[in-house]
Amino acid sequence: QLQLAESGGGLVQPGGSLRLSCAASGFTLDDYAIGWFRQAPGKEREGVSCISSTGGSSNYADSVKGRFTISRDNAKNTVYLQMNSLRPEDTAVYYCAVPLQQYYCSRYVEEFGSWGQATQVTVSS
Numbered sequence: 001q002l003q004l005a006e007s008g009g010g011l012v013q014p015g016g017s018l019r020l021s022c023a024a025s026g027f028t029l030d031d032y033a034i035g036w037f038r039q040a041p042g043k044e045r046e047g048v049s050c051i052s053s054t055g056g057s058s059n060y061a062d063s064v065k066g067r068f069t070i071s072r073d074n075a076k077n078t079v080y081l082q083m084n085s086l087r088p089e090d091t092a093v094y095y096c097a098v099p100l101q102q103y104y105c106s107r108y109v110e111e112f113g114s115w116g117q118a119t120q121v122t123v124s125s
Helices: none
Strands: 002-009 011-014 018-025 034-041 046-051 057-062 068-073 076-082 092-099 113-114 118-122
Touching: 002 011, 002 092, 011 068, 018 034, 018 092, 018 118, 046 068, 046 076, 057 068, 076 092
Parallel strands: 011 118
Antiparallel strands: 002 018, 018 076, 034 046, 034 092, 046 057, 068 076, 092 113, 092 118
8 A cells, every 4th residue: 555654844934944755655666756735725735846756857836946856765765845945825734645647747636646644834934
């Protein structure tokens, strides 16, 4: 059974940084692309970033491009999301997820099947 566990969220001031981790269990992470998503209160879940199974390619939402970096360490079965220059509008619950087509990297919620339990990120002074 594919299981994902996010960690690393917290409260940070505007302009600060956080690194989120997505640890996989029950499967070999390097067989899958992984996506990061977020959902702010009262808003729909949106794709933030996705990384291919090898880590050779990635994509980002325009709202985070240049500030967030996705990476993976397949030896540790973990994917990371480094978030810099955080803004109040980045406040959300952040999820990682596995795509239904394991090698397909996208930012569309409906194309992902297994989700973690999420971690809260709050950007506030």
